[in-house]
Amino acid sequence: MENGVLTLGKYSVGTGDRFAHQAKAQLQACIQALNAGVQVVPVWNKSNREHTIIGSEPVSVRQAADAAVKALQWNHPYFCDADHITIATVSRFMDACDFFTIDVADFIGEPASTSDIEDFVRRHKSLLGTVQLAGVDETFAITEETLTQTAQKFLAAVKKAGEVYRVVESSKGKGRFIPEISMDETDNAQSPVELLIILAAIADEGIPVRTIAPKFSGRFNKGVDYVGNVAQFEHEFALDMAAIAYAVEHFGLPQDLKLSVHSGSDKFSIYPAIHASMKRFNAGVHLKTAGTTWLEELIGLAEAGGDALSLAKDVYAEAFAHSEELCAPYATVIDIDPARLPSPDEVRGWSSEQYTSALRHVEASPAYNSSFRQLLHVGFKIAAKMGRRYLDLLEANEAVIARNVTENLYNRHIAPVFLGYQG
């Protein structure tokens, strides 16, 4: 909190807790970071899509977060994120959340009025020519055509973000929540120069945006490693950070504006690049993860053996039987090779060790199976349908699950991204 305005902090991690049972184990990872000398602010995020699939309400996320914070005496900021909301879905999140991810991806490419575009270009004549960003050698050459075309592509989406922002502001109050704008769930990556121009439009719209989630180049599949050119990612990520610094200085956006990396879990091969860029620009990052924790619940259950292992196998068998339906909403963010999926009968015969080593995200392990992992990643609906049977086993095996959840979030995510090493 600064002058009555909520601030997110330089380093923050979004965590998803689909069944509202792991908040303590997740917070424990932030405590480990604090003990290692770095404050990483936890943000519990859950999208409308997840709430709908599971049948939960945003208040359950708030209650779990508050309880964890109290139990572990976390005397630092924490937030609840209304993840990927639009004007149609924001209202149910209003009371429970203090972080709003305004998703405008669907409006990219929608036409803006000619007068709005002309007005935008007129307002930003100072961007024309060569823009030199601090901390990087290369410059952006921006012509009137670039400005116009970028406005044609993004201005309507930014205006939509403004509408949603004002709805939240009128309810929560100015400075009483963290606004994020996300554009990641779309087909094309936004270039750093596009990001700069988008930020100009966001500033015009009067949105005090604190985090922005562009779509980066490369594939950010759910729960598995990055697929793409890591050197190119690092280059673009650095330019994005430089563009943000420029936007803060020239467009009057909040000083602590930072990048948000969506589908950020398990992207092990780009974490060194993210960490290096943060150091280079003395900038923060919001790393948004979600489903990786649900997979640790399955790993913990499998590790526990007995009924819990049987349940983990049942989840797989059901997910296998309903794979088409489960994969459909996530088709653009998964790459499952059906030939690599073991049959449910084969899995039925697996030991705890076979199940956990196929699922646990350890690239170097020969047993690791990314197709198996991705199918289970989208299979949380199966566990939701099991209802009490699933939750009772979560509760009965809390210790082993919590150990896996904390270890995954700290060792494989927070430590490499924010501390720059493997925990």
Ligand SMILES: [Zn+2]
């Ligand atoms: Zn996203």
